[in-house]
Amino acid sequence: MKKSLRFGEFLFLFILIIASLPAQEAPGFALSLNPGVELPVGRFSSIYGTGGSAALRAAYPIPGLTILSVIGEIGYAVNAYNAETGFSSLDGSAGAAVTLPLGAAFSLGAYGLGGYGLSFLKIGGETMYGGGPYVRVGGGAAFHFSPSFSVGAEVSYRLLPQLYNGIGFHLGAQVDLAAVKRSSAQISPLTGDSPAGNFLDVKNLKFGQVFPVFYSYYDDHSIGSATVVNPQDKPIRDVRISFNVKQFMAAPKVCASFGVVDAGSEKAIDLFALFNDSILSITEGTKVAAEISLEYSLEGVRYKDTVAHSLEMEHRNALTWDDDSKAAAFITAKDPQVLLFAKNTAGVVNAAGGYAVPAPLVMAMGLHESLRLYGLTYVIDPSTPYANLSENQLQVDYLQFPRETLEYRAGDCDDLSILFNALLESVGIETAFITVPGHIFVAFSIGIEPDEVRKSFLKADEFIFRENTSWIPVEITALGSNFLEAWQEGAKQWREHSGRDQAGFFSVHEAWDTYKPVGLPGERPAMSMPAREAVAAALDAQINRFIDREIYPQVAQLQEAMSKANDPAKYANKLGVLYAKYGLFEKAVPQLSKALEYEEYLPALINLGNISFLRERMTDAKGYYERALVLAPDNPKVLLSVAKVHHELENYGMVRQVYAQLQKIDESLAVQFAYLDLRGDEASRAAEVSGMKNKVLWDEEE
Numbered sequence: 001m002k003k004s005l006r007f008g009e010f011l012f013l014f015i016l017i018i019a020s021l022p023a024q025e026a027p028g029f030a031l032s033l034n035p036g037v038e039l040p041v042g043r044f045s046s047i048y049g050t051g052g053s054a055a056l057r058a059a060y061p062i063p064g065l066t067i068l069s070v071i072g073e074i075g076y077a078v079n080a081y082n083a084e085t086g087f088s089s090l091d092g093s094a095g096a097a098v099t100l101p102l103g104a105a106f107s108l109g110a111y112g113l114g115g116y117g118l119s120f121l122k123i124g125g126e127t128m129y130g131g132g133p134y135v136r137v138g139g140g141a142a143f144h145f146s147p148s149f150s151v152g153a154e155v156s157y158r159l160l161p162q163l164y165n166g167i168g169f170h171l172g173a174q175v176d177l178a179a180v181k182r183s184s185a186q187i188s189p190l191t192g193d194s195p196a197g198n199f200l201d202v203k204n205l206k207f208g209q210v211f212p213v214f215y216s217y218y219d220d221h222s223i224g225s226a227t228v229v230n231p232q233d234k235p236i237r238d239v240r241i242s243f244n245v246k247q248f249m250a251a252p253k254v255c256a257s258f259g260v261v262d263a264g265s266e267k268a269i270d271l272f273a274l275f276n277d278s279i280l281s282i283t284e285g286t287k288v289a290a291e292i293s294l295e296y297s298l299e300g301v302r303y304k305d306t307v308a309h310s311l312e313m314e315h316r317n318a319l320t321w322d323d324d325s326k327a328a329a330f331i332t333a334k335d336p337q338v339l340l341f342a343k344n345t346a347g348v349v350n351a352a353g354g355y356a357v358p359a360p361l362v363m364a365m366g367l368h369e370s371l372r373l374y375g376l377t378y379v380i381d382p383s384t385p386y387a388n389l390s391e392n393q394l395q396v397d398y399l400q401f402p403r404e405t406l407e408y409r410a411g412d413c414d415d416l417s418i419l420f421n422a423l424l425e426s427v428g429i430e431t432a433f434i435t436v437p438g439h440i441f442v443a444f445s446i447g448i449e450p451d452e453v454r455k456s457f458l459k460a461d462e463f464i465f466r467e468n469t470s471w472i473p474v475e476i477t478a479l480g481s482n483f484l485e486a487w488q489e490g491a492k493q494w495r496e497h498s499g500r501d502q503a504g505f506f507s508v509h510e511a512w513d514t515y516k517p518v519g520l521p522g523e524r525p526a527m528s529m530p531a532r533e534a535v536a537a538a539l540d541a542q543i544n545r546f547i548d549r550e551i552y553p554q555v556a557q558l559q560e561a562m563s564k565a566n567d568p569a570k571y572a573n574k575l576g577v578l579y580a581k582y583g584l585f586e587k588a589v590p591q592l593s594k595a596l597e598y599e600e601y602l603p604a605l606i607n608l609g610n611i612s613f614l615r616e617r618m619t620d621a622k623g624y625y626e627r628a629l630v631l632a633p634d635n636p637k638v639l640l641s642v643a644k645v646h647h648e649l650e651n652y653g654m655v656r657q658v659y660a661q662l663q664k665i666d667e668s669l670a671v672q673f674a675y676l677d678l679r680g681d682e683a684s685r686a687a688e689v690s691g692m693k694n695k696v697l698w699d700e701e702e
Helices: 002-019 042-046 177-185 277-281 324-330 336-352 359-374 402-408 413-426 450-456 483-498 508-512 532-564 568-581 585-598 602-614 618-631 636-648 652-665 667-672 680-690
Strands: 030-040 051-062 065-079 085-102 106-123 126-146 149-160 164-176 201-207 224-229 236-244 253-261 266-271 286-298 301-313 431-436 439-445 464-466 469-474 504-507
Touching: 030 042, 030 065, 030 149, 042 164, 051 085, 051 164, 065 106, 085 126, 106 149, 126 164, 201 286, 201 301, 236 266, 253 266, 324 413, 324 431, 324 504, 324 508, 336 359, 336 402, 336 413, 336 532, 359 413, 359 439, 359 469, 359 483, 359 532, 402 413, 413 431, 413 439, 431 483, 431 508, 439 483, 450 469, 469 483, 483 532, 504 508, 532 568, 568 585, 568 602, 585 602, 602 618, 602 636, 618 636, 636 652, 636 667, 652 667
Parallel strands: none
Antiparallel strands: 030 051, 030 164, 051 065, 065 085, 085 106, 106 126, 126 149, 149 164, 201 224, 224 266, 236 253, 236 286, 286 301, 431 439, 431 504, 439 469, 464 469
């Protein structure tokens, strides 16, 4: 009997030590205290009365099998004594428990224990004690107030052979020491950190090609993908996934958020990145360190895990041609070097002035001639020719930024197209890319509706008409030729390939909605601009060549008609107006003057007055208009012309008189030139807004 007692004492002490281990030594332990009521059953129900019990239990979940735990318990039970008999026991036991979670707050469980019991028996006033085997099984339910604390109720059956068997009803409270430790480890708001939990897995992590030139594109377009997996048997809540490349991002980018990831489920996510412009410093492809951060809550505790991965970055000049619109990201119209070149050319164009040719066309001519005089050349890159790479859409091409092409003074078809479009965009002219098999070139809008182009230009088939806008295609690689030849070659390629559905048209403005332009960081060396006088002379030659091409057939027809007509003044006037409309005043004046040699011809007087007005020779203009007024005092064109010239001479009394007469004869015409009814700065502002100050009405007698 004493030997059994020593064994029982040893088992009791062993269980007590295991149960009392601190959380840092056994971070999975949970402790519970379970008081209850004991009811003897069977033959012992007539011997013992109702009693009470209490048990201290320690549980340790088996790693990888979180529903199964190893448990140890010490307990004490006492039954009410009657006058002669009473029973109590102190026991220690070990066993296993199964816990089945029902959501985040409830669980069911069952357990079995076996061990040694030390018993105290009172019979007839004499107390005896001894030891023997002990078995208890039970089950119950628990409510979890938090990850670290729960309460429950259970029913058990206890057996000490030959001494006692009974049913117990217990209430209990459990403290999860590991959860308490994790909760206490949560940092305060002063540091903002959370403990690592490693409760979520990241699988199937994939990254696509990353191109620095599209660094703003990746803010809302996927850079990669992954799958987040919850392998736990409990739901994980308030999940937030972030992506960061510390070297090139100011802060992590939140990529996805989930209210809950259910137990055993997974979520597919796309990864995004908000890079800063330091990424444009990458001149060679490289690998960088990337991090995926997962923040989430499990049973009320907030965790943060980090997954590291390498990310391959292309160089800043890299691009693939799976989407031709991507080239728009290289069109840096606000780059200082681009603006310097374009504004210098614009200064030459504006100083020349007086051309009766659409302003975008004149500006494009000027920029083309400036690039030619600058020494820009077309050079095919043998390592990355567009003709080959455009067919292999996933092969990486090398594209130059406009400032690089200006610095190198050379580029292939894509480089020159990017530069020319950037220059045009920097002075407010809308552009586009045109792609045909193996080649890319440009187009720009002239701001004129197609119907007007068809009436005003000799060769309408050299234009591209899209959505009520007229575009001029330019083969920019033809820098050794003049602008008209580059235009004709571009138009030829468009006609040939568009007819076979082989031509692509990509508006730069539309492409910018997706692929925003980026500017290269850092300063570049100063450029040596072509001489302004040389650019002006080249531009003048181009415009004269264009005008000669446009009007030559009409000139020939009018000259032939004039030689055969009985009223040569009419055809001399028509020829003079034709020259004047294109700004060829030196050729227009002799023809209009010839008309006056035949007679005091009203249309010629009006038109000569118009030329003097546009040349700002107001006294001469006044003379011609007043001669016309003598011939036709009620002619609306004459009245308008007289009012305009006197307004410029600030003879407002005369203006008021003539303008009032015009209002009576042709009210709609008077409304168009309403600024004539004003004076001084107010009149100047109104004239500028309406655009009517320098508009004249040519007179061609039919």
